[in-house]
Amino acid sequence: MSFFKKLKEKITGTNETVTEKFKDGLSKTRNQFTSKVNDLVARFRVIDEEFFEELEELLLQADVGFETVMELIDQLKLEVKRKNMKDTAGIQSVISEKLVEIYEAGEKMDSKLNIQADGLTVILMVGVNGVGKTTTIGKLSARLMAEGKTVMLAAGDTFRAGAIEQLVVWGERAGVEVIRQSEGSDPAAVMYDAIRAAKNRHVDVLICDTAGRLQNKVNLMKELEKVHRIISNEVEGAPHEVLLALDATTGQNALVQAQTFKEATNVTGIVLTKLDGTAKGGIVLAIRNKLKIPVKFVGLGEGMDDLQPFDPEKYVYGLFADGLEQETEASDTIDK
Incomplete structure (x- = not known):
């Protein structure tokens, strides 16, 4: 049985709405x-x-990243040799299988x-300005609220004009309270007030927003x-x-940003925004393979429920959905 068919069987019966979101978003x-x-x-x-x-060139154009592409090509060559594949029929299924394996390989993430079972989770x-950080906070708040959690926001981006007001608007949409001070206030003081209020x-x-002044790395690090x-x-x-x-539409530039923030603070996960707005969705694999940080959420649209937990199998399904469906139809025809 091909990997496509196994994948189809595996995701059948799971949340079909989410599966379609990955398909549409990619x-x-x-x-x-x-x-x-x-x-x-x-x-x-x-x-x-x-x-x-x-094939190597196509993968690089999709922003899979040089190191990941080299690893993938090496694995494909070994698999082709192992299966004694002479022609290209079925190669897409092998590519998709190896993409999932590469994402899930190595250190388990x-x-x-x-989320803490008891007490406050912070x-x-x-992230830099313009990547959709505030929008992500609003959508994440709505998701947590839908899961039965009580949520509060801290407006720690006191540097950018309009940032506090923007967070307040998203807080109102999600139905959560926003703790804030005036523009130019000390972000650490905002965090202190928010934690006291949350307790x-x-x-x-408690979800804490921060400023994204990447142009001055020293100030960014000190503030964080x-x-x-x-x-x-x-x-x-x-x-x-x-x-x-991180904004998926920036491609490899997202890796540079990620490295800077990784140096400034202990990043535990990536939220890849605007994945639906780019043709370079391979950046997901580059981030995972290069930075060794898990992608925890992806933005697959503008709706409140379009921020979805990342699933490597649904991601690969989204990349190869057309081929998967064609192969399934062909298989069904043969079975008949």
Whole structure:
């Protein structure tokens, strides 16, 4: 049985709405990447070195990342040799299988949020301006509320004009309270007030917004270190999550941002925003393989419920949905 068919059976019966969100959200990448792979398979009846060179180029164009591409190509060559594959029929199924294996290989990473069973959970949200950080906070708040959690927000981005008001708007949409001070206030003081308020009101989760002044790395680090220190002093083991919001449309530039924030604070997970707006969805694999940080959520649209927990199998389904469905239809026809 091909990996496509196994994948289809595995995701059948799971939340079909979420599966469709991955399919729709990755349509731009699929239309670009998969269509080119289809063309490549059509042109090369035989798997040879030239085929692998062109496939390598396609993967790089999808922003899978150089190191990940080299690893994938090496694994594909071994699998082709092991299965004694002479032609390109079925190669997409092998590619998809190896993509899942690469994401899940190595150090096991928990993609679930570290929500405390008792007491206050503090989530620190970091990322440069313009990546959709505030929008992500609003959507994450709504998701946690739907799960039965009480949520409060801390408006720690006191540097950017309009940031506090923007968070208040999202707080109102999600139905959560926002603790804030005036523009230009000390972010650490905002965090302190928010933690005290969250404790007094027995809130389950406090999500803290921060400024994203990447242009001055020293100031960014000092500010994040101070905020981190205040939070850890007030709540044992906090912050329980440091989520880095990255804009998927920036491709490899997202890796540079991630490295800077990783140096500034202990990033525990990535939220990849605007995945539906890019044809370079391979950045998910580059982040996982290069930075060794799990992608915990992906933005698959503009709706409140379009922030979804990342699932590597649904991700690969989204990349290869057309080929998977074609193979399933062909298999069903043969069975009849």
